[in-house]
Amino acid sequence: MKVESVVFNDPPGEFRVLRPDGDVAFDSRLPSQRIHLRGVTDVVGRNTSPAPGGGVILNPSAYVTVPFGKTFPRAPYVRSASRRFYPPNLTEQKAVNRIYPPYIRYSDAGTNFLTYIHGHFSNAGTTQLYLGNLDSTDPTNPAAWNGSRRVWYAIFDNPIGA
Amino acid sequence: MSADNVYSVHDEDGRITQSNKVFDDEQGAYGRLLAEREWTFLQHGGRSHADIAGQYVWHGELCNRPVMRIAVDKASIKAGGVDVARVRGVPRGAQVTVYHDRYELGSGIKDAAPVDIAAQTPGRLRVLVRKWPYQDWIGEVEAVP
Numbered sequence: 001m002k003v004e005s006v007v008f009n010d011p012p013g014e015f016r017v018l019r020p021d022g023d024v025a026f027d028s029r030l031p032s033q034r035i036h037l038r039g040v041t042d043v044v045g046r047n048t049s050p051a052p053g054g055g056v057i058l059n060p061s062a063y064v065t066v067p068f069g070k071t072f073p074r075a076p077y078v079r080s081a082s083r084r085f086y087p088p089n090l091t092e093q094k095a096v097n098r099i100y101p102p103y104i105r106y107s108d109a110g111t112n113f114l115t116y117i118h119g120h121f122s123n124a125g126t127t128q129l130y131l132g133n134l135d136s137t138d139p140t141n142p143a144a145w146n147g148s149r150r151v152w153y154a155i156f157d158n159p160i161g162a
Numbered sequence: 163m164s165a166d167n168v169y170s171v172h173d174e175d176g177r178i179t180q181s182n183k184v185f186d187d188e189q190g191a192y193g194r195l196l197a198e199r200e201w202t203f204l205q206h207g208g209r210s211h212a213d214i215a216g217q218y219v220w221h222g223e224l225c226n227r228p229v230m231r232i233a234v235d236k237a238s239i240k241a242g243g244v245d246v247a248r249v250r251g252v253p254r255g256a257q258v259t260v261y262h263d264r265y266e267l268g269s270g271i272k273d274a275a276p277v278d279i280a281a282q283t284p285g286r287l288r289v290l291v292r293k294w295p296y297q298d299w300i301g302e303v304e305a306v307p
Contacts, residue, residue: 013210039182039211066182069195
């Protein structure tokens with residue numbers, strides 16, 4: 001799913017994910033989405049390390065755990081979006097908000113992540129949402145960035161916005 | 163379902179690090195889950211999650227972070243290091259950081275004196291003042307040739 005932009009805090013606490021053509025891919029205000037949990041968190045900083053031959057390895061990044069508190073009868077849908085602040089909380093570094101696929105962990109081993117397919121996850125039995133590697137796929141990462149990222153997310157169980 | 167179905171996880175100073183509104187929270191199950199994990203949290207009501215930038219937890223209640231009464235006396239100064247903009251109202255003990263465009267010029271803890279801002283070269287100066295639990299204050303001064 002190609003996502004163009006996100007509307008945050010309109011009204012406060014809500015967010016919408018918009019496709020490039022303006023269609024709404026997710027709207028946290030809609031009861032029809034049957035939302036289980038909606039939240040926000042700050043992920044402060046990330047680690048970087050020099051790469052062989054120069055440059056910066058962007059992994060590992062920062063992770064946050066959101067416990068679901070329940071097991072879904074089938075895989076829930078997840079939407080998340082984030083803003084990056086640089087330096088911390090001083091300015092938004094980017095005009096365009098970034099969309100990152102979250103990871104859902106479904107085993108206590110911590111190594112098995114579900115496959116991200118067309119904007120949703122394709123398995124069940126989930127108990128935790130991991131928002132991780134928040135900068136690993138962003139080619140505009142500055143080498144020495146060490147700010148914070150605010151992440152909004154919602155977990156819902158119908159295919160609207162899939 | 164409990165009406166108090168917002169759970170704001172916070173640290174010992176009351177900083178909210180995560181806030182979740184749970185729509186199918188059966189008999190406070192989510193709170194029990196957090197308690198089992200020994201997370202420090204406040205269970206409260208609200209039509210959405212807490213504002214983690216503008217609110218904090220104080221004595222078991224969700225409160226708005228207070229605003230610092232800070233003002234800067236000039237919107238622009240001449241570059242060269244002589245002309246200064248004076249920032250008044252910075253509380254004692256606040257962390258003051260000055261940026262020149264995206265680069266940090268310096269940072270320190272405010273003492274009793276006012277904060278004077280100067281720049282050797284033209285550019286946009288930003289002043290970030292932090293003192294918990296106040297909301298961060300950000301001011302701008304343009305350094306012109």
